[in-house]
Amino acid sequence: MKKWIPCNVIKSFEIKALYTAFEITFDNRFSTAGEIHNFFEVICVLDGKIGIASDMNVYSVPGNRLVIHKPMEFHRIWSEEETTPSIIIISFDADTIIDISGTVFELSDDEVKAFCGIYRTISGSCKINMRRVTSILPGGLPRLQTAVNSLENLLLGVIGSWNRPSAESSSSGCAVKYREIMKFLSDNVNARLCIEDVARACGMSASGAKQIFHRYTGQGIMRYFRDLKVKKAITLLNSGCSVKETALQLGFSDQNYFSTYFKRMTGKSPRAYIAGN
Template identity: 35%
Template sequence: MKTTLKGCVVEKCIRISALFSAFERIFDKDYYFGGETHDFWELVCVVEGAIRVTAGEDIFMLEEGQAVLHSPMEFHSFWSEKGTMPHIIVVTFAADVMPALKERRFRLLEGEIEMLCGLLSKSERIFRFEQEILVHQINAGREADAHLFVSGIENIILSACSRRGEGFTVIESAGAGNYRAIVRVLEEHMTERLSLQEVSQLCSMSESTIKKTFSRYAGIGMVEYFNQMKMRQAARLLEEGKSVGQAAEAVGFHDQNYFSTVFKRIVGMSPRAYLALRR
């Protein structure tokens, strides 16, 4: 009698579909990376030293063995801390399957850090790079190695995110508090077109304080940050099925052409192209 086995379907919890960059660097003690937003995931791991990170409205310290996973369209920046020359690994990628992560800051085990460093040391044999850090294509005959590279990144993230978060130093300085307060006010007024003067009044802070705060923690001006915040929200609305006009109105842009210009400058493609890509 023939026995037919149905088998057990095992769905992947993480599936990386494309790599954009993979590199490690040792940065100077005074290094400062101004803020950016992009539509893919970014893993930042500190191998040695310390950095201070801005992620959305959060400001925190990452030290040796700690990492953060920035989600698509999350504003982020970082700079050297504690007088160190931080050794950093960065991997950026697109993923068509990702778990709903409650915590995107985590500590890597010693073996996971060694594995990550090992993967990066092999990357130039596996991939062809442009501008030193941008993954362009897989080298001929290295397809299996590329698969193992991606699987290794997936396994590290999955393993680390399954553990409870621990001991991250949240920055509680007056400046960090001002930054959080300003960002929250901007979030509350997403549908409006606020000037620096108006935000100053809403936050009960001087315009110079707001300028200095954003220069320190975001690396860009408040108005530019506000526009980036609006475009992140607009992108989410487009993904939910809203039209370009509806998304524009929802973030305070009554001129759809101007909205499209700002969206393309920040996101890298027009709203319609973004909409077509996500559907």
Template identity: 30%
Template sequence: MWLAYPIKEQIRITDMYSFFEVHFDEGYEFPGEAHNFWECVYIIEGDACVSGNERVYNLTHGSIIFHKPLELHKFIVTGQGGADFLIFSFSAEGPMMPSLEEKVFELSDSQRSIIASMLSFIHARAERMPTPPTGYCSYLEPFQTLPTYSQMLALYLQQLMLSLIEAGEVSSVSSAPDAVIFRRAIRYLNDNIHRQPSVPEIARYSNVSEASIKRLFDKYAGIGIHKYLLKLKMKAAAELLQNGESVSGVAERLGFNSQSYFSRAFKRETGLMPSGLKGNPP
């Protein structure tokens, strides 16, 4: 008698939003953003300073970072000659996805081979697609015309992520003085997320001037302190809503003047209504 061994799917990519290779010159700054799906940045060549929420990393070729949904992320190209990136964003589900949160991996030779095989597969098919007038060719265009393309791409990515979880090495966060101060300031914001701490208060806690703390948020987050705090509140709100908290309760816990104002802010920042998120992942 044959026994059936069920496949326990640990990671499954459900949607892709972007997938492209790009070169940026030294000094290029990608402005901070946050969205309700995952984003991955892989350094093909060069060096970059990458931030994800309060964490700051100095990455080089072969490094890959995963930004979880609603994580504010930004990068600055620091290497001479610029840097080449592979960037893709996606939605995924499965019990192993949290293992990719707040981590940077240094790829092994076998993991780089997965990416090389994936790019070879993509290039052979994407080059068949007409290049638009802008000169930008999205690697997602074949989704519309090649029936097997999307699943093959998902399989490559799932293989890569499972391999990283199983054997990848994690990079340490930057110990640069500015990065340490930035993390300290973010911890203070998280500890006081129920209210609206002022810029002078945050600067005093971080032992720097108001001008310095504003500069650090611009450097590592690409947005002002109050905007960053709002995004932290939205992230906390999403987690509370997922855990069954009422919309009115979340608004009160996070220091919003009214439920309606909270709902408008949540919709503006996440693209979702808080009532639609209750009990569901962002």
């Protein structure tokens, strides 16, 4: 008997679960609270213009654009230029071996229509409560699988197009100072810092640093810095560090405080996180 050797096909981007799916129109003064979560979020801007802070970068995003937020990436959005933006948001867990280096991508009219169709199929196939996808409706699985496959293909087309226009981060004075603050915090995530340390390093007053940071993130510098430490803690725990080693390396003098804050952000204690991974 002839021996057949299979050629294994590995999906480079595979959606495993859905979290949210909703369409919304903002008023011209709308802004969200900054957030970090451990799943992907894609935003399709249909109309108007939104501002986005995404980790260190700030973008002004008009219609026919797709925004991709990667897991554990800080992000916040707001209305810009007195417009009333309309957007669709779909968030999901996914396995990927692709390096997603961009954040904001231009879409063709056909791609926007396709994204809207994917959203309509998802919302018609699932029970959605308070914007969250909670279950699949009876008979909805085949349509949902088709929509998920279409979303995977659309995103692969966006991510994989080397010549597709991608937005550049804002170069305004405030945005530049914001990036300086974010970079300093990221570079010194293991240190014990206060607001005065951050302001001094960035050549600003403490009040000026607070004002600029809050403008783009909607939160305080030290709260974000603690969240950044938790992101780094996840990396350290995944690499085999103990809870005690992780807390000390990140400048937490009190292991119990570290564990409490870690659980507040992730929903699990550090020990439970290690056990589950």
